[in-house]
Structures are given as structure tokens and as C-alpha cells.
Amino acid sequence: MSVKVEVIEGGVPHNNILAAGLVSTLVCLYLTYLNVLTNTELFSFFGGLAVVAALIWGSHTIKVLCSYGIGTGVPSAGMIAFGSGVIAMLLATRFGMLAPIVALVLAAVIGLILGYVSNNILNMKIPAMVQALTEMAVVGALTLMGFAALITGGFTFAELTSGAISVMGMTLPTYQQSFIGGGLIAVAFLLGAIAIQHPFNATLGPGWKQDRMLMLTAECGFLSMIVGAVMSFALISAGSAVIALLVAIIGWVYTYQQYMEMSKRDAAAWLDAKPIPDVEGH
């Protein structure tokens, strides 16, 4: 049996975060479908918000899992989340409008089997393992789908594999300038994988506070969204990309300020230090 090294004292229970994260991620993903209904790309930024929501949920799942000493470091949890998530997400994109739901179910199945494998075959025997790996595969798949929606404006296989390029006034179809064909998915993969594992890795310890970690996750999520929004200039109209970029920057500035406030609140003492002064005569 493993020893649980930290308990959640106070704060929001994990199941509430799970439910809120899942619902808001799916709602934000489906809000990007307004792109198709209104025939614009203005609603792509909801994909970025889905990323942030999924990451907040995922980082709390990592906290639940890594409270047990799994002995492999926190980053490995983020890696398996996205390793299993990307596989589910790529298949799910083929199901058109149902893609987010299919990604959810498929990732849950993959995560469940991986959880069984690690808990029973590999003999980890950690109570939270199966549920945590299931949740994290779902988080990985939905985060990547959110990035896909943010960058391309859609989440179906056709939209992710084809783009358009204009040569001397003519618009030609291209497959190189697309989310999958252009390798943008690899960038999205690591943007998400780093954002999901960093917050708990950075805030763990005796002074861990739930709200501070979740705020740091939101900050990392918006930071990733800024990069995603910049990449989206290549694939969607400039106006839509600017909206996504503005949302990301506003979100990042707000969460960064909040995070700094919480860090000062939780610190033993705070000293606004100045850079090392130049000493005269040297």
C-alpha cells in the first residue's frame, strides 16, 4: 500500500472540479461550432478557453495522483496524459460534429485500460490510479482538441488536414499548411503537456494551496493560448486570430496578477527587492 503524503485541506472537492472542468470544456468546444453555423472563424477563441478549463481540471487530477508517492516525478503524469490523449483525439476527429464526445469516451476507455495495466500488471496499487489516468487521458484529448479548434477554427479531420493557400490571387487547396500536415499538433502537444504538469510541480510542498495552484494552471493555460493564437494567424482570418490573441493576453495578465497576489499572500514574508546596486569605485 502506498502512503498518501498530502491531503487536501479545505478547498473545492476534486469531484466538483472534475464536473465543472468536463462540462465547461465540452461547452467551450461546442461553442466553436458556431463557426460552422455562422460561417465565420470568430468563435475560434472558445477553443483556447476549453484548453484552460481542461488544464485546470487536469492539474488538479495530477495533484490527486501525485499525492501518492509514485516515484517517477510529476512531469511523467503530464506526458502519459497527452501521449494517450493525442491517440484518442486523432481518431475522434473523424466523427465530425460528435468529435468531442467521441474523444471523451475513447480517451476514457484508453485511460481506464492504462490505469488497470499500471495498477494491476505493474503492481502500483495506488487507489487513485485508475480514475486519475482515465481523467488525464480525457484531459489530454480535450486539450488537444481545444488547441485544434483555437488554431484552425474546427475540430473535424477534414478541417485539421487541409488548408488553403492563395497564390497570385488564386486560392489553392494545400495539405501542408494545416494543423496535422504542418506539424502544429506537435507544438500543441508540448504546450499542453508542459502547462498541465508545471503547476503542481511548482507549488507542491507543505505550503500547497489549492487556489494558488489552480490560478497558476490558468496562467499557464492562457500563456499556451497566446502561443496558439499566434500560430492561428497562419490558418484562420487575421481578425479572428486577433480576437483570440486579445482574449489570451487579457486572461494571462489577469491570472498572472492574481497568481502574484496569492504568492504574496502565502509567502512567509515579502520584500520588494531591487536589483544589485552598482557600488561606486569598483
Next chain:
Amino acid sequence: MSAVAAKPAAGGAMNPTAMAVGVVMVLILLGIGYVVSPMVLTYAPTVSPTFALMALIGVVIGGVLIGFGTHFVPVGGAPAAMGQAPGIATGVAMLAAGAGLAGLFGGAWAAEQGLVVAVVTGGIGGGLMMAITCMMVNFVYVFGMGIPSASGKVANDPITGDSQAEYKSQGTEGHGLPFVSFVGGVIGGLLGGAGGTLIYIELLSLYEETLPGMMQITSAQVMPIAVSAAGMFAVGLFLVNAVLTAYNITGTIEGPHDPKFKRWPRAIVASAVASALCGLVAVLIVVPL
């Protein structure tokens, strides 16, 4: 209890029931692969009916190679960074991903020259990456931190026969990178790189054949998508296998002479299940809905 005192849970014991369930799961997943394999003929009429199944089997072999190879890599973690345990000072997932991706990039360059050449190239890429890493790590340990290489798990180095105890500092589990760990690292890199490349090549050939029919475009247009999708699946599979192996050896391992190395049968079954599952999903993407 503090975080320092908590020990990782997994012991060396095998769970025979779970192992049997794992083997059955692999067979079921391969069976599903056998059933769906002829369906890809819709998009690629020229290939043989078992083409997709062969790709799936290749993926499983590649995944098992990764899982097995990772056990050879000397992983030291945070204690190694402080010179208190032998090995390279980072986690299993990072090292396995580094070796495997280095091999994958090497093998991908040789993809045009056939399966054997590409897999061997990938293995050499991974082994080379690990050899360079092990050498530079030892440079830093010996000349930077001023510590000799000594294993804490064995009295004599199994390859060179050098005795270790005289060089081991008290209160540590050994430090540096003994010769056997170096050799283990290179073997691990070879197996991991070859496995990663095998997964990539199998999926690439599958997608090159089927995606043109599925997307109604030419095979030249499909190349970037086939390469990127196969690469992403290979990376995903690699990370899943590497992390599962990390769970198996719970943190640190010195190399092939470490007692934890005997846990490899568990990792073989676990990697086979995970690779069969993820490989099946990768095959399903080119099956008609």
C-alpha cells in the same frame, strides 16, 4: 508522514492473474485488428488483407522493445543530481523519450530505404544519443563534481570485474556512472530507438497506402499528413510506454545489474497491452466508419 519518508509502493512481486488478463487483452485487441484489417481495402484496394494487422503487430513489437529497453537505461533521478545515487540525473520518462525520439528522427531520415535499414538506423541514433549522454554525464560527475563512479548494488562490476565498494562514499547508494551502467544505457538507447522507429515506419506505410483513398487526394499531397500523423502516434505511443516502464521501476534503476531489472516481464506485458490498444486506435483512423 512527510514526503521524504514515503516510499514508492510497487514491489517486485508479480501478479499472475493480472498478467494473464493482460495477455488475453493483447490477444483480443489483435483479434479486433484481424477483423478490421480487411476493411482498409476500401481505401487501398492493392494491399493485402492482413496489411493493417501486420502494421499493428509491428507497433506492438516496437512498444515492447521500448518497454524492455528502458530497463537498461541508468536512471538516477534527483538523488543522482546530488551525487548520492548512480545514474543519469533525470527521470525515466525524460530519458526514454530523449533516446527514443533521437532514434526516431534518425530512423525517419532512412524511412525511404526500407524497414531494416530504417530500424537499424533508428537504433543506432538512440544508442548514440545515450552514449553521448552517458559520457558527458560521467565527465560532469568526475571532473565537475569530483566523484568516482561506483555502483551500490553489486560488489564487482559484472563486465570489467572492478570492485566497487572502496570507491563508494558512505551514506550513498553509489554515484557516478559505472561501466556496466554505461553499457546498459547504450543498449537501452539501441532498443528504444529501434522500437520507436519500427512504430513510425509501420504506421507511415499504412497511412501512405490508405490516406490517398480516404481523403481523395494524390499520394504526393498526402505525404505531410501521413508523416505528421504517424510521427504523432509514434510519439504518443513512446511516451505511454516510457511512463508505464517508469511506473514499473518506480523511479530509479542502475542498469541491467540492478535487482529491479528482474521486473521486466511485467513491463513486457504492460507495454504489449498499451501498444496493442493505442496501435489499434491508430489503425482504426483509416478504417471506413
